[in-house]
Amino acid sequence: MHPTGATQIRSTEARPAQAFEAAVTALRAAVGGEHVQVDLDTRLFWSRSTLSEGTVPRAIVRPRSAAEVQAVMRAANRHGLTVHPVSTGRNWGYGDACAVTAGQIILDLKRMDRILEVNAHLAYVTVEPGVTQGQVVEHLESRGIPLWMDATGAGPHTSLIGNTLERGFGHTPHGDRFAHCCGLEVVLPDGRLLRTGFGHYQNAQAAEVYPYGVGPYLDGIFTQSNLGVVTRMTFWLMPKPEVFKAFVFFAEREDDLGPLVEALRPLRQRGTLRTPIHIGNDLRLVSMNQSYPWQAMNGQTPLSPKVRDELRRAHGVWAWTGTGALFGSKAEVAAAMKEVRRALANVRGMKRLVFIDDRRLRLIEKAQALLERFGWGRRTAPMVAKVKTVYELLKGRSPENCVQGGLWRVRRGAKESRIDSPNPLDHGAGFYWISPVLPMATAHVDKVNALAERVLNDHGFDYQVTFTLLNGRALCAVITVSFDKRNAEEARKARACHDALLDALLAAGYPPYRAGNHSMKKLGATSTNFFDVTAQLKAALDPNGVLSPGHYEPSRA
């Protein structure tokens, strides 16, 4: 199952067994014996990855509190260990729960899963790293607290802190998650405890409501970095709106995307649209409902234009499908709807704009149920399910069934893959996410589309992409390189494709907003001074280099 495991293990275990024994004893003293695992099975389990290769850790350590994390970091410094923290470890498509290099200790923060405070008036929640998206929703709903949170599409079991520290983005007005959080508690590499914002002040009153504090604003250096282990963080929440309306829109042809985002751009700049708008291409959508048509393609890749066209028709999708939502009073939402309609009215290739609210969704579901009673509705069922999923996501509820998209290339029945675990690692799903940022303008959209599709097809992969309007000026294209983990040749090709695509994007001036374990080394190649400066900060705060070597640290990746 892990052909490369054994080799990796040997090469990273040069350290004398006796010294490591002493280290393990120190770790056991720090977190309790039962929360340190060093057996090979567990370590191999933790090396599972959606990428072409994972890394095998030296041990897994599960602290229960910041104090225990501090003890682990002190032990790491004393015993020359390297430590890689993961919250819930679901960093799929970027590196999962794996450290960049083999032989690090995984600091599994899943046991730190307490919701520490919810303030209904000031609209925030303070959480530990193990707290998941679904857990917060459940907490709020079960107590009838009328606050909504932001969610990503990665499912209810993913960590709020983990995703935000990677600067992930969601689907709601708080979609720029990093811009809606504050008050980090950080265990520094040397074991000291730091609170950012105003949190380090005695008797601090405003630590949860104002991010910057006084003096240098440090929060940013603990995102996409290896400078500290974040053990606590506050997320701002949204008051449940009087009216919520989701909308879905469709554009016909590939090259309609540029005019489409340019039409939406002023609405994002003006604040009419406050959610990141997500626009997926045909194959990104199709992959949510079925796997690669191996049979129709006679086992060949990439998809031929003809079969792609058939898939589009079978699934009733056009080149682009976009989603967003409006929040506010009845009159506010009505006014915003008018602006959205006006903006999209004359966009080339615009096929449809549909607004959906609770009432309308119930109608759609009722109609679907009726069709099914008559034995019809088989073809509309996935579409109805998809609409409901997106609708819930835009309200801050992440779908349970988030795994399907990653199974595009897995060679088995679509049915089989849809019914079991919502963790792509349980399915042998292979995929890289590569996510360049580009200015919100047609020329850039066309350039990135052409470049990415060409590189993917050249390597035998299909172009699956989602463009997100991150703010009023920038788009992020999340490109999926989907492959079958169980096919070693395809995994090798996927890695080569990832490398070629990232190189091409960097050369063209479109670095990613976030990097996976296989991208870290490349981050430094076309950059000047930046990673020298971050290396200096690293040396200042982590002189022994114990924390996540290689994580956003090209020189050690």
Add this chain to the structure above:
Amino acid sequence: MHPTGATQIRSTEARPAQAFEAAVTALRAAVGGEHVQVDLDTRLFWSRSTLSEGTVPRAIVRPRSAAEVQAVMRAANRHGLTVHPVSTGRNWGYGDACAVTAGQIILDLKRMDRILEVNAHLAYVTVEPGVTQGQVVEHLESRGIPLWMDATGAGPHTSLIGNTLERGFGHTPHGDRFAHCCGLEVVLPDGRLLRTGFGHYQNAQAAEVYPYGVGPYLDGIFTQSNLGVVTRMTFWLMPKPEVFKAFVFFAEREDDLGPLVEALRPLRQRGTLRTPIHIGNDLRLVSMNQSYPWQAMNGQTPLSPKVRDELRRAHGVWAWTGTGALFGSKAEVAAAMKEVRRALANVRGMKRLVFIDDRRLRLIEKAQALLERFGWGRRTAPMVAKVKTVYELLKGRSPENCVQGGLWRVRRGAKESRIDSPNPLDHGAGFYWISPVLPMATAHVDKVNALAERVLNDHGFDYQVTFTLLNGRALCAVITVSFDKRNAEEARKARACHDALLDALLAAGYPPYRAGNHSMKKLGATSTNFFDVTAQLKAALDPNGVLSPGHYEPSRA
């Protein structure tokens, strides 16, 4: 004029004259001989401060480019100089153009005043540190570019970069200035050039549209710090709205403020209100129109309740006056107006809510002109002028006449002080701004109000304050300690009052969002670990400590 100047100069010029000569030669080589000033008159001019004491610099150096700044920083390291950068030097109430300690070289960036790029579609402007608020407005208007910027009330001649690096806030939807900028170019203390965000990447396409880049997000560490000289920055702009409506509202009694901000809080959280709402107390407003009534008070301070009441009536103000604005389509603004009216309808003490647009403002001005033709309108004239000032400010145009508020205690005719320079330093105006942050809730509002008024009155000063709804959860109270610079005893008392108020606020857990030169030392007293960490970052990037020693660096202030 500068009684303390001579003493300071002697104590800070212990360094041998010969070594300093060599340093000056190096500085002249860096920026050109005519842009290095070491004469006493110029140095004393630069030591002017709104605070009780300024600091006398060793020299003033005026680079024209980032390359020249780099050369200056290299010279500083070679010759053991300390260098304090100022953009336009108008950091009034916090330290003006003065370094925290005497004997530093002032790096005057005023000559770097180029607007480097305006992108009308992506709605941003890229500027150098000498570029002022007024300059950008003029640039946009003269070219007919339909973009608006954010403005603070500090006048058109203040630097965009300077204010933003201190994390100042304005009055528009981009009022959280730091949250609406990106792409810093920074000269590091050792002379290297760093570009943040994606700017350090070869051929970078998205440096001006996405703040975070990839890897640690560093921008924050260059705000309120002494880690680099920012020589270039991009500010996002707003598309000119179809409809703009300002609004003004009034609450009757001191203790009405809590319920008022709690009523506005959900509107800020939901995004109905997207501007920071500013709410000033009676004396803050009165001080915009007249100085302290020395005669009515028989030279005594603080103001008696009776005279305060007379002032309120004379100026037609209540306890609190708030301002904000709505931006959008006709229907969007109408919908938001409805929400604002609904929120404020039942607030205790709410006296009036007035919406103002272009048409209404013209009507008001016409009515005033008419009154004046009949010899009336003398009492309404200041109010009309004030409304117009606020109206323009909410559109991003900072008022020329921004100095008046700082002259409250200056012992001369109000008329005299209103007609000349818009720089408070030209008027002998003395004032400290102390600006604690508090959660947006009645208990905190009442506590800070009571605490601040008591400390101010105990020291013989009046309570002038503006509360700003920074976001949906936090308020900033900007408290003014106004005094007459030409009265040494009053200046001494003002400093004591500043110290006592800051101590009390820190003890109560309300640190300021920003610190003045006399506050820096106190920042560390009630904090744990934070300033040790920033000192480590400082040592890493500025081992010789050449850049702005003491600036947000309590241990060296």
